[in-house]
Amino acid sequence: xxxxxxxxxxxxxxxxxxxxxxxxxxxxxxxxxxxxxxxxxxxxxxxxxxxxxxxxxxxxxxxxxxxxxxxxxxxxxxxxxxxxxxxxxxxxxxxxxxxxxxxxxxxxxxxxxxxxxxxxxxxxxxxxxxxxxxxxxxxxxxxxxxxxxxxxxxxxxxxxxxxxxxxxxxxxxxxxxxxxxxxxxxxxxxxxxxxxxxxxxxxxxxxxxxxxxxxxxxxxxxxxxxxxxxxxxxxxxxxxxxxxxxxxxxxxxxxxxxxxxxxxxxxxxxxxxxxxxxxxxxxxxxxxxxxxxxxxxxxxxxxxxxxxxxxxxxxxxxxxxxxxxxxxxxxxxxxxxxxxxxxxxxxxx
Amino acid sequence: xxxxxxxxxxxxxxxxxxxxxxxxxxxxxxxxxxxxxxxxxxxxxxxxxxxxxxxxxxxxxxxxxxxxxxxxxxxxxxxxxxxxxxxxxxxxxxxxxxxxxxxxxxxxxxxxxxxxxxxxxxxxxxxxxxxxxxxxxxxxxxxxxxxxxxxxxxxxxxxxxxxxxxxxxxxxxxxxxxxxxxxxxxxxxxxxxxxxxxxxxxxxxxxxxxxxxxxxxxxxxxxxxxxxxxxxxxxxxxxxxxxxxxxxxxxxxxxxxxxxxxxxxxxxxxxxxxxxxxxxxxxxxxxxxxxxxxxxxxxxxxxxxxxxxxxxxxxxxxxxxxxxxxxxxxxxxxxxxxxxxxxxxxxxx
Numbered sequence: 001x002x003x004x005x006x007x008x009x010x011x012x013x014x015x016x017x018x019x020x021x022x023x024x025x026x027x028x029x030x031x032x033x034x035x036x037x038x039x040x041x042x043x044x045x046x047x048x049x050x051x052x053x054x055x056x057x058x059x060x061x062x063x064x065x066x067x068x069x070x071x072x073x074x075x076x077x078x079x080x081x082x083x084x085x086x087x088x089x090x091x092x093x094x095x096x097x098x099x100x101x102x103x104x105x106x107x108x109x110x111x112x113x114x115x116x117x118x119x120x121x122x123x124x125x126x127x128x129x130x131x132x133x134x135x136x137x138x139x140x141x142x143x144x145x146x147x148x149x150x151x152x153x154x155x156x157x158x159x160x161x162x163x164x165x166x167x168x169x170x171x172x173x174x175x176x177x178x179x180x181x182x183x184x185x186x187x188x189x190x191x192x193x194x195x196x197x198x199x200x201x202x203x204x205x206x207x208x209x210x211x212x213x214x215x216x217x218x219x220x221x222x223x224x225x226x227x228x229x230x231x232x233x234x235x236x237x238x239x240x241x242x243x244x245x246x247x248x249x250x251x252x253x254x255x256x257x258x259x260x261x262x263x264x265x266x267x268x269x270x271x272x273x274x275x276x277x278x279x280x281x282x283x284x285x286x287x288x289x290x291x292x293x294x295x296x297x298x299x300x301x302x303x304x305x306x307x308x309x310x311x312x313x314x315x316x317x318x319x320x321x322x323x324x325x326x327x328x329x330x331x332x333x334x335x336x337x338x339x340x341x342x343x344x345x346x347x348x349x
Numbered sequence: 350x351x352x353x354x355x356x357x358x359x360x361x362x363x364x365x366x367x368x369x370x371x372x373x374x375x376x377x378x379x380x381x382x383x384x385x386x387x388x389x390x391x392x393x394x395x396x397x398x399x400x401x402x403x404x405x406x407x408x409x410x411x412x413x414x415x416x417x418x419x420x421x422x423x424x425x426x427x428x429x430x431x432x433x434x435x436x437x438x439x440x441x442x443x444x445x446x447x448x449x450x451x452x453x454x455x456x457x458x459x460x461x462x463x464x465x466x467x468x469x470x471x472x473x474x475x476x477x478x479x480x481x482x483x484x485x486x487x488x489x490x491x492x493x494x495x496x497x498x499x500x501x502x503x504x505x506x507x508x509x510x511x512x513x514x515x516x517x518x519x520x521x522x523x524x525x526x527x528x529x530x531x532x533x534x535x536x537x538x539x540x541x542x543x544x545x546x547x548x549x550x551x552x553x554x555x556x557x558x559x560x561x562x563x564x565x566x567x568x569x570x571x572x573x574x575x576x577x578x579x580x581x582x583x584x585x586x587x588x589x590x591x592x593x594x595x596x597x598x599x600x601x602x603x604x605x606x607x608x609x610x611x612x613x614x615x616x617x618x619x620x621x622x623x624x625x626x627x628x629x630x631x632x633x634x635x636x637x638x639x640x641x642x643x644x645x646x647x648x649x650x651x652x653x654x655x656x657x658x659x660x661x662x663x664x665x666x667x668x669x670x671x672x673x674x675x676x677x678x679x680x681x682x683x684x685x686x687x688x689x690x691x692x693x694x695x696x697x698x
Contacts, residue, residue: 036401037509040510040602041440041509041510041511041602042405042435042436042437042439042440042510042585042586042587043403043404043405043436043437043439043440043442043498043500044403044404044405045401045402045403045440045507045509046397046401046402046403046404047401047402048395048397048398048402049397049398049399049400050398051398052385052394052395052396053394053395053396053397053402054392054393054394054395055392055393055395055446055448055481055482055497055499056391056392056393056448056482057448057450057482057483057484057495057497058450058484059450059451059452059484059486059493059495061452061486061487061488061489061493062489063489064452064486064487064488064489065486086391087391087392088391088392090391090392091390091391091392091394093392097404099404099405099406099497101406101407101408101495102408103408103410103413103493132404133404133405133406134406135406135407135408137408137410137413137414138410138413139410139413140410140411140412140413140490140491141489141490141491142489142490144408144410144452144493146406146408146450146495148404148406148448148497149392150404151392158394160386160390160394161389161390161391162390236391237391238391253389253390
């Protein structure tokens with residue numbers, strides 16, 4: 001798909017670095033008032049004089065964070081943007097600009113990179129974010145994407161990881177475990193495909209989970225909802241590594257413990273079905289499966305009436321004394337201590 | 350050197366991602382008033398309410414931008430910071446923060462990464478820049494570094510690429526061709542080493558050029574000098590790809606041509622000697638060899654008295670009508686059109 005065996009495809013070496021950047025970025029317009037100058041100089045120029053600025057950066061590496069055998073390049077571009085915007089939303093901020101750096105080997109054609117940038121453009125448009133800079137390089141192996149996102153927030157609205165107080169409610173957006181379940185399906189189909197390339201899998205029963213894995217959406221809507229409801233989370237984090245790991249981050253930064261109620265965990269019925277099929281414990285998938293990019297946050301108890309029964313939000317527990325640690329409480333009232341078993345990038349594999 | 354065959358070395362997989370980030374960044378303190386919160390949340394928090402903000406990003410990839418067989422990791426860390434700060438200075442701005450993302454394979458030990466971060470720390474300290482964020486990941490092959498730099502500048506002091514006017518003087522800092530000459534020496538010694546690993550080369554005659562390649566310095570001093578002299582360049586760019594390529598960038602962005610005088614090019618005597626040794630044309634090395642990280646800028650003629658005869662600065666030409674193109678004028682008065690033959694990242698190799 002990627003390799004330039006088709007003479008109608010364009011080798012990127014035929015363009016040179018600067019023409020390639022011009023080509024890939026010509027569809028991107030500046031829309032933010034704070035974007036003074038975008039791509040084309042040594043640096044972008046921004047006017048960030050209003051409020052506070054938040055900055056986050058992420059790497060996505062082929063063979064570590066994504067597998068191009070089932071990840072379409074357009075989805076990858078979209079996901080790369082979402083992963084970073086999710087970090088900006090997790091500060092209760094509005095993303096305004098991104099930079100994208102890209103390293104590719106010559107096996108990628110210009111048309112392949114166009115697909116990637118179509119996804120990046122869609123992500124920028126959907127979230128009203130300007131692409132203002134980047135770097136493009138060859139790579140000796142595979143595709144590497146590095147995204148830096150910049151956002152804006154009024155000082156009094158910032159939600160750090162460190163602000164949770166005892167008795168605060170623990171809330172999560174959307175539902176959990178979908179991205180992990182989708183990954184199980186995709187890995188299985190990849191293995192089947194290797195044995196029988198003519199197999200035409202029917203994946204329609206897994207559409208939701210596969211989309212959660214391949215095309216996650218950063219929760220702009222949740223940040224807008226919180227603004228509408230006039231709720232500022234006392235602490236917030238996005239779920240990239242798994243619920244367990246993120247709760248432990250909030251606990252460490254805020255110096256509180258948490259009680260998490262198993263029966264309150266929001267799980268889509270498709271995720272439950274996939275877990276049954278793979279003989280996985282659903283709660284384990286939710287606690288340790290990452291990449292859902294939902295928002296996990298705490299709010300003071302007095303905000304309960306504002307957030308209760310909202311379809312986007314689930315109250316899954318509350319903060320307690322640090323000495324109690326972080327405990328999952330199951331249907332029988334048993335406490336199980338949470339441990340971080342999320343995705344470990346440095347496992348010896 | 351890098352591989353963990355020594356039991357006294359620590360495998361990075363023994364730490365996990367978060368402990369690794371803590372370990373590598375614990376020596377970095379925040380020093381900038383604009384750094385509100387550094388590493389440890391979903392995003393850094395910055396107060397960029399004064400002046401304008403400039404942002405630039407660069408990728409450095411093993412096997413493309415550096416060769417660890419002669420690049421010590423500490424130097425690599427330093428250079429990664431310099432390459433990015435150079436872009437900030439090229440806007441006539443002061444760098445204030447950086448983020449660093451790092452992908453490494455398991456062949457790197459913790460001690461190797463400590464060396465890398467020692468270089469990053471030194472770069473941050475020398476330029477009074479705060480490390481405020483990053484990402485750390487495993488890689489399937491080699492080392493990738495992605496740096497984003499943020500800087501601050503008053504609007505009226507910004508030097509874009511696009512501001513050069515006809516008759517402006519063309520000025521370059523320092524001297525040129527050193528990094529390219531140093532690379533020739535290092536590549537030759539690497540080839541010799543492959544044949545005879547016991548060879549002990551005497552590189553003392555090439556010390557300046559090798560340092561220019563391995564440990565370039567972003568020209569903070571030049572930006573400070575321009576401020577002292579009360580000179581704001583009408584346009585500016587840093588020399589990463591070679592003088593020729595950068596002049597063509599200024600020409601395109603500013604819609605002017607340039608006359609460049611061969612005999613005015615500042616070249617260290619060591620570079621001339623190395624070019625003789627390698628039978629290279631010195632002017633070609635200066636025009637097309639990259640990575641000097643000097644600043645190339647234009648100033649109005651009325652500033653001549655302020656900058657003339659300054660040891661850090663050389664007036665090498667002037668801007669002219671766009672129709673005349675960009676011409677090198679040699680000692681015989683012959684004109685040779687400049688072409689971009691700088692480092693091409695996407696050459697088929």
